[in-house]
Amino acid sequence: MTSIPADASPDEPAAGRPLSLATLAVAAGRPPREPFAPLNVPPTFASTYVQGGPDDYGRFRNPTWSALEEAVGRLEGGRALAFSSGLAAVSAVLDEVPVGGVVVAPVGSYSGTLAALAKMQRSGRVGEVRTVDVADTAAVEAAAAGAHLVWVESPTNPLMAVADIPAVVAAARAAGALVAVDATFCSPLVLRPLELGADVVVHSATKYLSGHSDALLGVVVVRDDDLEQRLRTTRTLGGAVPGTMESWLVLRGLRTLHLRVQRSQASAQVLAERLAEHPAVDRVRFPGLPDDPGHSRARAQMTGFGSIVCAEVRGGVAEADSAVAACRLWIPATSLGGVESTLERRRRHAGESVEVPETLLRLSVGIEDVEDLWADLDAALRS
Ligand SMILES: Cc1ncc(COP(=O)(O)O)c(C=O)c1O
Known part of the structure; x- marks a missing residue:
């Protein structure tokens, strides 16, 4: 059985040692410890908040999303934003490609992402989609020249091709392209792409993070402040915000x-x-x-x-x-x-x-x- 390394998290130490990912999955994203506070963040069903602070409307923020985002962000080693589905999260990242830009994507990867890219290409929103065998690092390097986004799935769904993520990141950096890794098959307990140099991690949280086949939700995790802000704006203006109940269910699933x-x-x-x-x-x-x-x-x-x-x-x-x-x-x-x-x-x-x-x-x-x-x-x- 595979064990999760005790020192895998760069996060705050407990009694002088970093918390393991297994512990973070249980401990992160909880309310402050106050007398009679609930242990778990309760679902907050609110479209509208009393005026007085910024972002006082439910499309901008929600305490239940925030708890889930804190937990997933800690597990990935970045800052997470939750979306209404995995594909909404994918689409928000694809929206980072400039109009007419070039995207490198893996062959035999998730059909929904490839279909979204094909649609963007048909409308001219994306100029070119170069599909490559993501396990063939030389092919990825060749395709990355002039690209704006290198999209990676590892292992791919369903061909199970494994990318050399650090090498792909190096090729994308040399080309000035953003690297996004859809790590849905792995969860942060199995693969942490930000630590391997990727700019963006995407999850269909519908899958392992939730774990109970009862909620649709997506997550994007990044480290860069400007990128986070742009993705937040895409979410707010695109409206693909997560449901309160789904966020609560996924956070509950994450505990195990x-x-x-x-x-x-x-x-x-x-x-x-x-x-x-x-x-x-x-x-x-x-x-x-x-x-x-x-x-x-x-x-x-x-x-x-x-x-x-x-x-x-x-x-x-x-x-x-x-x-x-x-x-x-x-x-x-x-x-x-x-x-x-x-x-x-x-x-x-x-x-x-x-x-x-x-x-x-x-x-x-x-x-x-x-x-x-x-x-x-x-x-x-x-x-
Ligand atoms: C690898 C991968 N990415 C993204 C998605 C899309 O996620 P969702 O169905 O939550 O929109 C899926 C769904 O199967 C997937 O397998």
Whole structure:
């Protein structure tokens, strides 16, 4: 089982030592300790505040968002802004590209981000989108020349390509481009891109940060004051603000992130190793496997290997679909990062990249008993 380093946070020391990320996930973003104060920030349902201070309207701020933002910011080592969904967070960052600007983006990455970029390109808002294999550092370096934004996903969703983030950052810096990393697959307990030099971290907090498949929310984390201010303005004027209830749910989910991550990562490793030997599986993509192309990079930059495993089923679409349909415990569902294990054949979505094999199943490993998960999966694949 992967442990989270005790000295991983640059944040305030407790009794002379920095708080671990596991502790921060529990301790950050709480109200001041006063007699009879609640331990948790309660949900504040308010569109309107009594006049007297700045930003006295609910589209500018809300105490429940602030608590979540403080906690996520501490975990990432930056300042967080919450948005109404992951894609709203992605869009706010894409809005940083100047009109007609150039964006480098990974092939086989999240289809929603690629679709948003394609739409921006069609309207002329973005001049060029250069898609590259983000694991091919030389290709990223070549594409970065003249770019304004280098977008990274690592591992990519769903091809599981692992980027050499420090090398990508260096190439982007040389080109004067901003680097944004969508770290949704990892959560800050597994990957901290700001520490690797990235300018921006994006999360679909809908996934691991929330962890319970009951809220849509996005987060952007940065260190630069001007960038933070611009993103805040984009949020206020674009109106993609998070809901109070969603913010509260995600903060509640965050309290157990370290336990969920430890458990699901350990199970993902077991399942990936067994799937790699399974007669009904052609290929497993999981950076925790020693022969995976992203293994050594993932070892160097991540704390563990995450809990998404992609498997290409032997045969064709019919075999892949019937394996999904035969599962009894695994839930056929899109999305990922919940306590419950889910799987889907990604190409069933019309918008998925053609680079993604038709038979690729994306498995999001939850926190159930690993032997129950294996028994169900093995039987479904053999059926
Ligand atoms: C990597 C990644 N980024 C962003 C998003 C978008 O997040 P949301 O669905 O919360 O808008 C997703 C959703 O699946 C995702 O997987």
